[in-house]
Amino acid sequence: MDITDFYDTFFEEAEELLADMERHLLELDVEAPDAEQLNAIFRAAHSIKGGAGTFGFDVLQKTTHLFENLLDHTRKGELTLRRDIVDTFLETKDMLNDQLDAYRNGDEPDQAAFERICQTLQQLALEEIGQGLEGAPAPRETKPETAESGTASRSTAQDEAVPDTAGAAPAPVADAEGGALVVALLGVSDDDRQLLVEELEQLGEIRCQSGDQARYEVVLATTASADDIEAVMCFIAEPEQVEVKPASAEPSAPAEPTAAPEASAPSAAVESAPAPAEASAAPPASDRPKAAPRAKPASKGSAESTSIRVSVDKVDQIINLVGELIITQSMLDQTVSELGGVGNGSLLNGMSLLQRNARDLQEAVMSIRMIPMDFVFSRFPRVVRETSAKLGKEIELVTEGESTELDKSLTERIIDPLTHLVRNSLDHGIEPPEEREAQGKPRTGRLTLSARHQGGNILIEVIDDGAGLDRDRLLAKARESGLPVSDTMSDDEVWQLIFAPGFSTAKAVTDVSGRGVGMDVVKRNIQGMGGHVQIMSRRGEGTTIRIVLPLTLAILDGMLIKVGQEVFILPLSTVLESLQPAREDLYSMAGDDVVLKVRDEYLPVVAVHEALDVQGARTELTETIAVIVQGEGRRYALLVDDLVGQQQVVVKNLETNYRKVPGISAATILGDGSVALILDIAGLHRLDRTKREARRPSRAPANDDQLFRVEGDSQ
Known part of the structure; x- marks a missing residue:
């Protein structure tokens, strides 16, 4: 082997x-x-x-x-x-x-x-x-030198090991503190048995040992508990191959007594175990825990029998196959729907059953990849402990929603951005204890990590009760950095400034963090996972940074839209509503920019056919359908020809199979076998702006936020 x-x-x-x-x-x-x-x-x-x-x-x-x-x-x-x-x-x-x-x-x-x-x-x-x-370490280092002497060398090592760990005569210490245990090895090979016996020598004095491969018993005088013994076995023997029971402490050497207490009457062994402990009340207490673990090997074995370790590659392969099954099922469903219901009742019923079973299978397989957020949150007590000590701050970490589940691939990718946000909150969000006391706050600041599901998304929040973001300071720093800003910007837009590359309001550079430095990377990484970041802050009360992520990147619920003869997919989680724009709600701005007024809010209009160069699409704005979507914390109005319907689609990575396409996040295969592209909302808006700017080369790049406000104020 x-x-x-x-x-x-x-x-x-x-x-x-x-x-x-x-x-x-x-x-x-x-x-x-x-x-x-x-x-x-x-x-x-x-x-x-x-x-x-x-x-x-x-x-x-x-x-x-x-x-x-x-x-x-x-x-x-x-x-x-x-x-x-x-x-x-x-x-x-x-x-x-x-x-x-x-x-x-x-x-x-x-x-x-x-x-x-x-x-x-x-x-x-x-x-x-x-x-x-x-x-x-001495016994372990000297063992290889004495290994040639076989059993005698183990006895010598055992005699040397006991004084090192116990510091007194072996038998009295073992009897006084812990009594003896009988460790039975069932069906263990000779090589494994030797390894196990050597490990047991490290835990106490081996009184005697006897038996054969079917059942080999070792009487061990030890201060260790049955749990310790079981822990030694876990890498070598199966739980069902090990039995640990209390033994009578009275007999001292012969091999016969070893088998007698074990084979004859376990109850008698339990009763006799406390006998030598007249000088102390401790042995009866220690006896009780020792008797209890006898049931543990069975429970451990049953727990292990209900779980199995499987490589992630195998799980991914199953998920891909289920994805292909969903695509095939969609193709069959579309074919059957074209046949009509007359005379095809059994076929329709069978397809309905197949669709339901395919959905259940997909959900079951996807759940295999889902792991609790505790996998992520468990890393941060150490980060908070060490960072707060370095900063001289008193900070309490609170975690909520640890059982909330997220796709394994996302949990691994969210750790770095989340770590950066946590360190920023610790360094620049929460004030020093003296400053907090002067403001009437508790000396100990609170940092909360929470996770919860909302629709098809997971919301992860980093909440601190610190000083909050300073709007005036952010605007001043933005002007100093040459960013296009105005005093009429909303708070949400001002908070988003901290994600600008190289933007920081830190008074001094520290080795922990600087709010803004690297935050653009955080935002970019989160967008790469199909998510976005929102910020809520109140001066003097604290800041909440919310990360919105899809539950999985493998399968998503999408809305099928039609532009010309092309069908595209919008992630359903980004769609807020749809409406037909009225002439009085459309406003032209400088250049050829257009905004749509929706309940006193002016939204940038993105004509999908212009951004993606789709031929044969409707060009009259009032004849199109405006789909209100949200991406990267902003809302847009996408102009499309028709809404086809809602469908669950299998996500295919376009960058891996082809190349990166601006405005497109991925692709999928529809029921008729055609390929449909999944739109990236924020990327589509950037692509549209780039093309608009290219059409007016003589003009300096315009800032749609400023234009939006001028037009809005004038109406």
Whole structure:
């Protein structure tokens, strides 16, 4: 068996364990740490150490072994937590991530960094608990030298390991603190059994071991819990191959007693376990948790049996095939509709059933790619913690809607823009504690990350209760930068100025962020995902930045529109309403620009046939249909010939299959087999403006915002 086949599984599970470790570290209350959280952090480190040892990742194994020993002192109360100690733990976790990435890429981890983190952990142990961790890796390093002696070498390593971890005579400590456990290995191969026994040696003293491949029992005197034992097994044996039960502490050596308590009567073993603990009340309490985990292997096994790891490529392939099925179903549906209903009742019923089943199949397959926003939000407690400490601010992070689901491809792409927005809010949105107190605000600022569904979109908001945006300052900076602005601009338009390239109102450049610097990249990335950004701000009360994204980029609900003989698709999420423009609501402006008045709002008119050079379209404005759409936070009136209907379409990437086309975001295949282009609202408006400017070369480029207001004020 090639053990490298299991590398990917180890890397994925180790990443999940490290993510859980970071979450628990960030949630720890240093004044009163939760024992369960400390145990969870310890188990994560121990599990990674076990897997690293199995696959021969020595540096990762040694680092986690040191870290695990320090965590063990912490959960025993021998190391008192402080914020700086938690920071050191987080730094160690980052180092483990780097080492994991190195092994994933087939490289060796940075030796200097490894030595540096070892020195840091050693120094921390010396200062806080009065003893170093030098002895902890020793058993693992000496094992290869004594491996030739077989079983005898394991006994020697075991005898040396116990004093290092327990610091006293093995048997009394184990009996006083934790009693003994019987670990039964069922159907485990000889090689795996040897690895498991070696791991158990690190957790305590092996009293005796016996059995065969069908059932091999190890009696372990240990302070570890059954959960710790199970964590050791996870990378080598299946849950159903391991049984962990309390054992009687009275017998000491013979092999016969090992089988007796286990095979004869488990209840008797439970009753006899507390017997040697007369000097302390702790063993009965520790006995109860040990008895409870006996049911855990079954529950873990059942949980694992209901889930499966599948590569994203395979899921994408299934989604593509379902997309093709939807297209085929649309073609059949159109063909059947042309036959008429007379004499084709059974065929129509069958097509209706096929359509319903295809829709259910598509929704089920799409749900596979949907993952909760907690995948994104879980990264920000660390960002807020470190950034606020660097800025000297007190900031509380609140997350809402973590269970809201989004397509996996989008969650990965939204992380960077969201990180930039969060850092901007921390740096320039929320005021320093003294300034907040002077304004009558709490010293601790609040940053809220929220996510929720709205129609076919997901709304992600970054909300701070800071100073808010300063309209006058933004306008002054815009004029200084040469941007075309006016005092009559709406607040929404002023707020959008921060997305102008290179625009910043920061008084000083910091290494954290500068509001506006890089914000144009944020906006561009979000637009690349088919979304847009909205900003709401009140001076002195705070700012809300809202990101609107489609739930998925694979399939969308679209409105089919006709221009000349061409059919185009408008994403239904961008369509607000449609109407037939009246002559009195259309206004000509300087040049050949036209605006449409809709309920006291003047909207730029974009004639689709002019922007995309479509022949045979209606040119009389009052004979067209105006579809009111929204893109990049602005509204436009698109002039089309007809509205064909609404249809769910499979999105095909045009840039991958052809090239980037201005005003077009993607393409799809209709029921008749023809290709229809999906319109990009904001891109279509920019294309229309470019063509209008090209038709009047002698004029300087006009700003439609200024023209819009002049015309609007004069009416």
